[in-house]
Amino acid sequence: DTAVSQTPKYLVTQMGNDKSIKCEQNLGHDTMYWYKQDSKKFLKIMFSYNNKELIINETVPNRFSPKSPDKAHLNLHINSLELGDSAVYFCASSQAGQGNQPQHFGDGTRLSIL
Amino acid sequence: DAKTTQPNSMESNEEEPVHLPCNHSTISGTDYIHWYRQLPSQGPEYVIHGLTSNVNNRMASLAIAEDRKSSTLILHRATLRDAAVYYCILRGPTGTASKLTFGTGTRLQVTL
Numbered sequence: 001d002t003a004v005s006q007t008p009k010y011l012v013t014q015m016g017n018d019k020s021i022k023c024e025q026n027l028g029h030d031t032m033y034w035y036k037q038d039s040k041k042f043l044k045i046m047f048s049y050n051n052k053e054l055i056i057n058e059t060v061p062n063r064f065s066p067k068s069p070d071k072a073h074l075n076l077h078i079n080s081l082e083l084g085d086s087a088v089y090f091c092a093s094s095q096a097g098q099g100n101q102p103q104h105f106g107d108g109t110r111l112s113i114l
Numbered sequence: 115d116a117k118t119t120q121p122n123s124m125e126s127n128e129e130e131p132v133h134l135p136c137n138h139s140t141i142s143g144t145d146y147i148h149w150y151r152q153l154p155s156q157g158p159e160y161v162i163h164g165l166t167s168n169v170n171n172r173m174a175s176l177a178i179a180e181d182r183k184s185s186t187l188i189l190h191r192a193t194l195r196d197a198a199v200y201y202c203i204l205r206g207p208t209g210t211a212s213k214l215t216f217g218t219g220t221r222l223q224v225t226l
Binding site for chain 2: 004031033035041042043044045048056058090092094096097098099100101102103104105106107108
């Protein structure tokens, strides 16, 4: 039973294309996140949704558009892909709380731009 | 979010205890101390968290200094599977806007 699942696991595409990454969680959490891990292994928050509403948007280019159709899903669409978008993208979920709720992560989507 | 400082890397022998330190001198009274780890080619994994008292779970123990300006993650018997990057993160009571701010972490190497 995978708690947080992302698809696809690998994504290789050309510069300028548009692609989507899907994320689903079966933990009953109300908050979901997207993180980006660059080539230097630095992990950084991109977006967070709580009950389908955007609550964190960390100065991400507007080529990145998250969508949350329901509490269990948070998808990430990327337009006009650039070389610098090559990274591993992690989805996570948690229950909203007072800083004491753990986040559960997926295994990542490895995006490579040719 | 308040900043944490961790050694870049540590080494341990298998079957021995490992103590991973973290300094957080600017911690506020309501910040929780969280530890996550990231195994190679995997997503971060929650390990443990605490506020003031020491905590134990099946994965590890967390020892928190009395003044809360430092903490130590303790792996009681390191195995090869514990080789990972360990992140010490402070999380405040931000309600719904509760992101994780990752630093560079400590890379733990475990040898036979």
